Amino acid sequence: MTIPEPTLCAPDGQKTCFACCPPIRPSGYEHIRHMNIIKRILRENTAGFNRDDRSLSPITGFSCWALGYLDKGYSRIGCLLHPAQNGGTDLRFRVDYGNKCSRESCPESETFSHLDHDSKSFWLHLADGLDSFSYSSKKDNPLFHILKWGTELLELISSAEGYISHSKEHFLETYPFFLPRNSLRPPVYLVKSLIKRDNVHLLRSATFRDRVERFSSRLCSELGRAFVQTDSYFPHKFSSPRVLPFPGSVPTETISHQKEGKGLAEDRPHFEEVQGVLPPVHRLPMDRDFLDFLRLFAKIRRLTMEDALLLKCLTDEKLSRFGKTL
Ligand code: SF4
Ligand code: SF4
Numbered sequence: 585m586t587i588p589e590p591t592l593c594a595p596d597g598q599k600t601c602f603a604c605c606p607p608i609r610p611s612g613y614e615h616i617r618h619m620n621i622i623k624r625i626l627r628e629n630t631a632g633f634n635r636d637d638r639s640l641s642p643i644t645g646f647s648c649w650a651l652g653y654l655d656k657g658y659s660r661i662g663c664l665l666h667p668a669q670n671g672g673t674d675l676r677f678r679v680d681y682g683n684k685c686s687r688e689s690c691p692e693s694e695t696f697s698h699l700d701h702d703s704k705s706f707w708l709h710l711a712d713g714l715d716s717f718s719y720s721s722k723k724d725n726p727l728f729h730i731l732k733w734g735t736e737l738l739e740l741i742s743s744a745e746g747y748i749s750h751s752k753e754h755f756l757e758t759y760p761f762f763l764p765r766n767s768l769r770p771p772v773y774l775v776k777s778l779i780k781r782d783n784v785h786l787l788r789s790a791t792f793r794d795r796v797e798r799f800s801s802r803l804c805s806e807l808g809r810a811f812v813q814t815d816s817y818f819p820h821k822f823s824s825p826r827v828l829p830f831p832g833s834v835p836t837e838t839i840s841h842q843k844e845g846k847g848l849a850e851d852r853p854h855f856e857e858v859q860g861v862l863p864p865v866h867r868l869p870m871d872r873d874f875l876d877f878l879r880l881f882a883k884i885r886r887l888t889m890e891d892a893l894l895l896k897c898l899t900d901e902k903l904s905r906f907g908k909t910l
Contacts, residue, residue, distance in 0.1 A: 589701065592693040592727065593662075595708050595719075600660045603720040606648040607681065607688040613646070616717045616724065626652050626661060633664045642680040650679055661716040692731035699735055699742075706742035707731075709749035726752050729764050734772045734873060737779060744784040761787040769880050771800045773873035777903045778910070786910060799906050800881060803899065807882040810898055811891070862886035870896065 593601050602615065615622055630652035641649060654660040654669065663685070665675035676685045696704065710726045711719055718724040731738070741759070756763055774796060779786060786792045865879045865887050866872075874896055878884045887895070 590704055590708060592690075592696040592731070594660075595711065597655075598659055599711075599714060599716045599719045600654065600662045601693075601720045601725075602651060602661045602663075602716065603722065604688045604690060605651045605663060605685075606643050606646065606679075607684045608643075609646045614721050614723065616721045619717050622647075622717075627658070629664070635670065638675070638678065640678055640680045648679060650676070659716060661720075692728050695731045695735055695738075696727070700739060702747045703739045703742040706745065706747050706749055707738060710752045710755055712751065726756070726762075726764075730762055732770055732772070733762075734776060736776050737772070740779065740781060740784055741787065744781070759787050760790050761793045763793075769876060771796065771877055771881055773871065773877040773899075774800055774803075774903065776873060777900070778907050783910070792910075795910075799902075803902055804882040806902065807878070807884065807895055807898065810895060811882075811884055811887075862888060865892070868892050874899070 590596060595601075625647060629649055633650070633652055643649070648663075650663055650665045651661065652664045654662045654664075663669065663676065665678055665685075667674040674686070679685065696707070699707065707727060707730065710730065714725060722728045750758065778796070863886060865875050865885055868875060868887065868889055870889075870892055875892070877899075878887070878892070878895065882895075884895070
């Protein structure tokens with residue numbers, strides 16, 4: 585018999601995540617804050633569910649009539665219309681949400697799905713003892729913030745630990761680097777570039793996180809300066825004097841205008857004007873983690889590919905220098 589690969593949504597026989605049901609809900613909503621009332625609704629939904637009914641019954645408000653208990657012990661919570669509950673037939677059309685339900689996912693479950701088998705079980709142990717409500721809570725379930733660090737780093741750690749499981753408390757004590765932080769996204773690109781198999785121990789240091797945060801903030805300032813005035817950073821590439829912004833970023837008419845010697849300060853485009861015509865950073869075909877760093881940390885939201893490559897060179901060079909000091 586093949587044992588199904590665990591998913592972040594359905595990790596084991598004791599609990600499930602139902603955080604994204606229904607897909608339209610207030611931002612920051614947590615089921616656990618309304619646990620008692622939701623438990624009552626879940627029992628009613630489960631008892632009133634008719635597996636043979638095929639009629640449409642749209643969701644109203646922020647509660648779905650098809651969310652119920654999946655086991656007799658009332659521990660696993662999930663969609664009663666899901667194909668896994670109905671012999672492979674998908675009945676989710678009944679809530680009349682189009683394909684919103686089947687499309688709904690979260691970045692953490694995507695990251696989890698790419699982990700190798702042993703890493704999956706290593707990380708899932710951090711959620712031991714949680715019930716479906718606390719497991720579905722972005723605050724209470726440590727996996728939601730740890731998975732933000734991405735597959736590469738998480739596989740490195742589980743392998744360095746010999747896949748021997750830790751409790752949540754023991755893990756966070758051993759790796760203070762992973763204590764929850766306020767920011768929505770961590771600086772994944774920086775850390776995955778700095779941490780390799782031979783220096784995973786740095787993540788155990790109480791000071792490493794502060795050092796990375798200080799480095800990140802210095803780097804963001806440098807990237808910001810490089811973005812508006814590249815000559816001092818990339819003199820080998822550009823020889824003509826420029827202030828805003830660098831060549832691939834400037835509309836053609838502006839470049840020819842400057843070539844004609846009309847590039848006086850008052851003629852130059854405003855930074856915001858030029859930004860408006862550039863491609864959004866997240867659309868560039870580059871390492872997603874680097875692009876996230878540019879966008880969310882350095883606050884550079886639009887950029888040409890050429891310029892993004894230059895900023896990546898600068899970032900990698902600074903990372904390499906910083907790495908030598910660790
Ligand atoms: S139909 Fe199923 S997947 Fe969609 S919101 Fe309801 S319980 Fe969730
Ligand atoms: S929030 Fe993520 S882990 Fe939870 S049910 Fe939705 S996709 Fe699955």
